[in-house]
Amino acid sequence: MQPPALAWEQVTKLYGDTAAVADVSLAVDGGSFVALVGTSGSGKSTLLKMANRLVEPTRGRVLLGGEDVTRGPAPAVRRRIGYVFQNIGLFPHLTVAENVAIGPRISGQPVPDVAQLLDLLELPRDVAPRMPAELSGGQRQRVGIARALAPGAKLLLLDEAFGALDPVTRDALGQRLRALHDELGLTTILVTHDMAEALLLATRVVVMKAGRVVADETPAALLAGGGGDAAQALVAVPRDQAARLAAVR
Numbered sequence: 244m245q246p247p248a249l250a251w252e253q254v255t256k257l258y259g260d261t262a263a264v265a266d267v268s269l270a271v272d273g274g275s276f277v278a279l280v281g282t283s284g285s286g287k288s289t290l291l292k293m294a295n296r297l298v299e300p301t302r303g304r305v306l307l308g309g310e311d312v313t314r315g316p317a318p319a320v321r322r323r324i325g326y327v328f329q330n331i332g333l334f335p336h337l338t339v340a341e342n343v344a345i346g347p348r349i350s351g352q353p354v355p356d357v358a359q360l361l362d363l364l365e366l367p368r369d370v371a372p373r374m375p376a377e378l379s380g381g382q383r384q385r386v387g388i389a390r391a392l393a394p395g396a397k398l399l400l401l402d403e404a405f406g407a408l409d410p411v412t413r414d415a416l417g418q419r420l421r422a423l424h425d426e427l428g429l430t431t432i433l434v435t436h437d438m439a440e441a442l443l444l445a446t447r448v449v450v451m452k453a454g455r456v457v458a459d460e461t462p463a464a465l466l467a468g469g470g471g472d473a474a475q476a477l478v479a480v481p482r483d484q485a486a487r488l489a490a491v492r
């Protein structure tokens with residue numbers, strides 16, 4: 244049997260007396276699309292950062308493809324994980340093409356096919372020689388995802404990656420991400436505070452509250468009322484909005 248693509252085993256991260264993450268055990272199978280939701284401060288970012296060793300757990304361990312991430316050097320782990328943040332941090336003085344290829348270049352890996360990566364993200368190829376400042380926010384975010392995938396990473400972690408985008412761009416990029424996930428056979432974890440986005444894109448929705456996982460359900464189960472109070476409070480937001488929209492005359 245294949246080990247999970249990524250697993251947290253009884254992981255706790257303390258900052259002083261505060262448990263940012265409290266005894267979380269979570270296994271993510273290869274090929275799944277997990278949405279990680281929860282209010283601000285619930286521990287989502289800390290959980291993700293422990294996967295690529297930006298943060299070290301106080302207790303417990305994180306397994307990547309069945310192997311403890313602390314066993315090898317951190318850069319080797321990071322090459323296997325594509326990581327996308329909200330403030331994507333493209334290098335402003337490098338072209339789009341140089342930004343996309345930066346990871347493999349730094350680590351001495353073969354230069355990726357930038358044109359192909361731009362195609363995957365549905366970016367016109369003529370953005371390749373441009374500087375990041377000459378792109379729209381949505382285009383920059385697409386470049387960030389292309390860069391995350393450039394080392395050939397099959398595991399993609401996105402931390403509020405669409406946060407700064409307008410709703411139309413956000414929706415289009417979410418759908419592109421889901422298609423890309425299916426086409427490339429990725430394992431994707433998308434951190435979002437938008438339950439509608441989670442329900443529409445993911446195959447599994449994990450809800451965090453105060454450092455703990457409080458629900459772990461399929462979108463269908465959540466929409467049918469499962470997952471408990473914290474999860475249902477989040478599901479209520481888009482549902483109430485839809486009902487109010489339907490009532491507008």
Ligand code: ADP
Binds near residue numbers: 286
């Ligand atoms: P989320 O991403 O869900 O908003 P975080 O993982 O960023 O939540 O934070 C979880 C909790 O841990 C919060 O209470 C936050 O203030 C705290 N925290 C996160 N990072 C640090 C840090 N470097 N030092 C101290 N406290 C932190």
Ligand code: MG
Binds near residue numbers: 287288289402403
């Ligand atoms: Mg966060």
